[in-house]
Amino acid sequence: QKEVEQNSGPLSVPEGAIASLNCTYSDRGSQSFFWYRQYSGKSPELIMFIYSNGDKEDGRFTAQLNKASQYVSLLIRDSQPSDSATYLCAVNNNYQLIWGAGTKLIIKP
């Protein structure tokens, strides 16, 4: 059973600080990794995707991938109250995405 694991949280972070979200996956053959943001009752929205080991930055967001250790992380710099949401990690496996259950992030003003 291929799995994607995330800490369910909630993760509480002060406004302006760095939020760090982590995800581990079981299938070493996975090639594509995605972070989605989901507000309560809304649809998932793509934040970042990463295919290669290392860091990928887009504005306040940085995705980090370490295939040897089978983890992918998302850093959110200068956290804002609007970043409060559930963050879903997804890993590509044989043309499907395997989803983590998500980490609930709360940014405290």
Added chain:
Amino acid sequence: DADVTQTPRNRITKTGKRIMLECSQTKGHDRMYWYRQDPGLGLRLIYYSFDVKDINKGEISDGYSVSRQAQAKFSLSLESAIPNQTALYFCATADGNQPQHFGDGTRLSIL
């Protein structure tokens, strides 16, 4: 995402009824997916389709069926609804192995 449209947005129905949820997209993507999401749980794949002639079962296909009427349309049916199928249902599309894009969801309640 307005490019992926799901209808209806909300539906309340009774046990044993047949229900169809519809998804249409203007993105021109070849791949379409149906997921369900239950409170506190991640997305679970029900069915997926890579083109009109290709339909595949996902993790939780029992009790569901699908139809890919055209590249742009992918419908999900519950032949005889039961209360534990109450959930939030999402349709998603993708261009090959590119990231998936989601519709706004259908909130389905079965009494």
